[in-house]
Amino acid sequence: NAGVMQNPRHLVRRRGQEARLRCSPMKGHSHVYWYRQLPEEGLKFMVYLQKENIIDESGMPKERFSAEFPKEGPSILRIQQVVRGDSAAYFCASSRNGGRSEAFFGQGTRLTVV
Amino acid sequence: SQQGEEDPQALSIQEGENATMNCSYKTSINNLQWYRQNSGRGLVHLILIRSNEREKHSGRLRVTLDTSKKSSSLLITASRAADTASYFCATALTQGGSEKLVFGKGTKLTVNP
Numbered sequence: 415n416a417g418v419m420q421n422p423r424h425l426v427r428r429r430g431q432e433a434r435l436r437c438s439p440m441k442g443h444s445h446v447y448w449y450r451q452l453p454e455e456g457l458k459f460m461v462y463l464q465k466e467n468i469i470d471e472s473g474m475p476k477e478r479f480s481a482e483f484p485k486e487g488p489s490i491l492r493i494q495q496v497v498r499g500d501s502a503a504y505f506c507a508s509s510r511n512g513g514r515s516e517a518f519f520g521q522g523t524r525l526t527v528v
Numbered sequence: 529s530q531q532g533e534e535d536p537q538a539l540s541i542q543e544g545e546n547a548t549m550n551c552s553y554k555t556s557i558n559n560l561q562w563y564r565q566n567s568g569r570g571l572v573h574l575i576l577i578r579s580n581e582r583e584k585h586s587g588r589l590r591v592t593l594d595t596s597k598k599s600s601s602l603l604i605t606a607s608r609a610a611d612t613a614s615y616f617c618a619t620a621l622t623q624g625g626s627e628k629l630v631f632g633k634g635t636k637l638t639v640n641p
Contacts, residue, residue, distance in 0.1 A: 418570075447629055456616060456633035457571070462626060470626035505570060513620025513627030514558055519570035 416440070418508050419488075420520035427496050427527050435491040435523045439508030446489045447507045447517065448474075448481060457505060462512075463489060496527045533632050534617055540638040547604040549635040551617030552597075558627070560593055560600045561618045565634070571616065574602075607639045 419438040427433050439446050444465045449457040459473040463483040474481065478496075483489040493500055503524050507517040535550045551560070559578045563571040577584045577593045577600065584591045590603040604611055614634040620627045 449631070457631040459628055459630050462628040470628045472626075472628075503568075507571070507629070509629075513629050516561060516573040516576050517571075517618075517629055518573065519563075521570045522568075 418506060418518050418520035420504075420506050420523050422523060423521060425523055425525050427525065429497055429527055430495050433493040433496050433500070433525055433527075435493075435504050435506075435525070436488045437491070437506030437508075437520055438488040439506075440518050443508035443510050443518070445509045445512045446483050447509075448489070448491050449505045449507070451503045451505060451522075460491070460504075464512075493525075496525075498527050501525055501527045534615070534635045536635060537633070538636045538638075540640065541607060543607060543609055543639055543641050545607055545639075547607050547611070547637055547639070549602045549615050549637070551600045551602070551632060553600075553617075553619050554598065555619075555621060557595075557619045557621070559620055560591075561620075561629070562589075562591060562600075562602050563616045563618060563631075565614045565616065567613075574615075604637075607637075609639050609641045611637060612639045613637060 446463045448460040461474045461481045462470040478494045480492045503522045505522045507519045509515050509517040533552050561576045562574045565571045575586050575591050577591050588605045593600045614636045616631045616634045618631045621630045
């Protein structure tokens with residue numbers, strides 16, 4: 415049973431470009447979380463999704479950021495018109511039963527905006 | 529906003545000593561979870577303690593939960609250099625139908641050989 419897979423591991427984008435981060439949850443998991451982490455800091459909650467539904471996006475900026483978790487395929491975190499301040503590590507986690515069960519994390523995508 | 533708050537922010541001990549980290553939270557919870565993160569890597573789940581449990585053990589880890597004080601502690605006994613990592617507590621915050629998992633800022637543990 416493969417773990418949570420995130421790709422790419424590293425992503426470099428120029429200011430103004432779009433960044434697409436992918437997350438394939440563990441088999442049997444229908445709950446996905448996205449977090450952002452700056453160096454030496456904790457994880458900041460961004461969005462919580464279940465299959466085809468956004469449950470809570472209270473941590474996600476209202477502009478330029480969007481997330482989806484389609485019926486088929488990975489969850490996508492999309493950042494449009496990236497700025498230098500978007501540079502961070504983005505982690506995805508999946509769980510079987512939302513916050514009532516343990517979450518499994520991917521290795522993260524390190525986004526660098528130049 | 530952050531729900532959990534770990535204390536201390538950083539802890540440095542010698543191999544063989546015990547390490548204790550604390551976590552305080554603000555609202556009612558269904559469970560509290562502890563995770564570990566090695567530098568630059570994804571988080572690894574250590575232990576989950578439910579709101580009706582007071583103590584839980586897993587190997588060299590011992591977690592306590594005091595819901596009246598809204599606090600939890602993680603004890604690592606007989607620490608090893610390989611335990612060097614950041615440790616985070618997480619709570620499942622139930623708001624408006626959402627059960628998002630919210631993390632504290634973490635305790636950075638250094639175990640010196």
